[in-house]
Amino acid sequence: MTTKLAIVYYSSYGTTHAMAQRVAEAAEKHGAEVRLRHVAETAPAEVVEGQEAWAAHRREVEDQPVASPDDLDWADAVVFGSPTRYGHVTSQLQAFIDTLGPLWSQGRLADKVYTAFTSSQTKHGGQESTLLAMHTTFAHFGGVIVPPGYTDQLKFNDGNPYGVGKVTGQSTDLDDDDHAALDHLVVRALTVAEKLAA
Numbered sequence: 402m403t404t405k406l407a408i409v410y411y412s413s414y415g416t417t418h419a420m421a422q423r424v425a426e427a428a429e430k431h432g433a434e435v436r437l438r439h440v441a442e443t444a445p446a447e448v449v450e451g452q453e454a455w456a457a458h459r460r461e462v463e464d465q466p467v468a469s470p471d472d473l474d475w476a477d478a479v480v481f482g483s484p485t486r487y488g489h490v491t492s493q494l495q496a497f498i499d500t501l502g503p504l505w506s507q508g509r510l511a512d513k514v515y516t517a518f519t520s521s522q523t524k525h526g527g528q529e530s531t532l533l534a535m536h537t538t539f540a541h542f543g544g545v546i547v548p549p550g551y552t553d554q555l556k557f558n559d560g561n562p563y564g565v566g567k568v569t570g571q572s573t574d575l576d577d578d579d580h581a582a583l584d585h586l587v588v589r590a591l592t593v594a595e596k597l598a599a
């Protein structure tokens with residue numbers, strides 16, 4: 402059976418978008434059927450247009466599919482991605498999560514595999530609290546939360562057992578450690594989903 406994976410993410414400036422794309426590539430390489438979906442922008446247009454990098458990213462994704470609750474209903478495994486905002490999940494991803502009440506009330510978000518990634522500018526800027534906030538949501542879904550832990554030696558490079566976190570600093574480009582951690586995150590989630598389905 403082919404595992405169905407939904408990657409649902411938000412990105413203002415493109416870092417989390419690049420992470421989501423890498424997760425999608427790794428999942429497809431592993432053999433999964435993938436839906437890569439960004440959530441709708443909720444910030445006022447004048448705020449977005451006021452920052453060229455933000456506006457440029459909106460133009461980049463405007464033709465790409467927007468997440469809907471059906472994407473989670475469809476999926477066997479789900480990856481959420483959100484930049485860290487004041488140590489927390491973005492309001493854009495949270496707004497999408499808040500549309501999931503009907504599925505939640507029918508128990509249709511339960512028994513799927515869930516995992517998460519984030520990006521922040523600084524090393525101690527709240528990646529863990531952002532990832533754990535997403536885990537809290539997964540718990541409410543009745544999801545099977547699959548953190549990476551230190552289940553591979555490569556996790557000692559990125560040092561984040563809760564998910565994957567990119568520290569951008571001055572460079573938003575993903576490096577080899579980021580790629581390795583993202584590949585490991587999604588392959589592990591898919592492997593657990595395959596075991597659950599067996």
Ligand SMILES: Cc1cc2nc3c(=O)[nH]c(=O)nc-3n(C[C@H](O)[C@H](O)[C@H](O)COP(=O)(O)O)c2cc1C
Nearest residue numbers: 412413414415416417484487488520521522523526
């Ligand atoms: C409103 C706002 C709040 C932010 N809060 C944090 C924060 O708490 N800690 C941190 O390290 N970076 C913070 N950042 C920086 C972003 O997390 C960082 O630039 C992230 O990589 C952006 O992801 P994106 O390129 O996908 O939009 C914040 C940025 C904005 C615009």
